[in-house]
Amino acid sequence: MDETILIVDDEPTILDISKRYLERENFKVLTASDGKEALEICQHNQMSLIVTDIMMPEVDGYDFILQMLDLDKEIPFLFISAKTQEQDRLYSLTLGADDYITKPFSPRELVLRVKNILRRVNKNKRTTIERSVLKIDYEKRVATLYDIPLDLKIKEFDLLWVLALDKERVYSKSELFEKVWGSDYFEDANTMNVHIHHLREKLERASGGRPHPIIKTIWGLGYKLEGD
Secondary structure, eight states, X not given: OOOEEEEEOSOHHHHHHHHHHHHHTTOEEEEESSHHHHXXXXXXXXXXXXXXXXXXXXXOHHHHHHHHHHTXXXXXXXXXXXXXXXXXXXXXXXTTOSEEEESSOOHHHHHHHHHXXXXXXXXXXXXXXXXXXXEEETTTTXXXXXXXXXXXXXXXXXXXXXXXXXXXXXXXXXXXXXXXXXXXXXXXXXXXXXXXXXXXHHHHHHHTTSOOOEEEEETTTEEEEEOO
């Protein structure tokens, strides 16, 4: 992995254990004992993600993150803290935290949460997908199969993009509605069925009978894009 993680905490034991577990997963890990030291490190290093405590001397976690935001440093971050009140969690999320872990915590859980955040962030950065004969350019809003342009409507394109993002993953209808139509959209099974049907037809037509990715219905679960 090329990702660099910064861990900020005034407890040496937490720094040491967290660092060791993340390094086992091939992350590069830098550490700081307070927000002031962390700011200096961030000035000279490119971070993929920040894991920071809240209550620290010199500059606490909140002030550290606020200063990073003032510098337009858009780096994903999560808080680890002994503060367990709802107001602390809510304030952290208001600042834009990607996650919040309360102490004491499992270092294995920390690793999983870090991986989940980075997976999500890296997906959002993607602008193109190539699944063998299927190619999608999100910024240009162009999808081709065997280099043949697919004439897709807006929501058909968005559906294909989401399904192609995660190979073999099964997406529930609720997930697809939220990602494609937005969380406020009233779920209508017929709307989903019609769009999936049209997508299948257009993929089949462009393939000319050749092998191609197929939108498969997984009964009781949802849909996935299968094959290359």
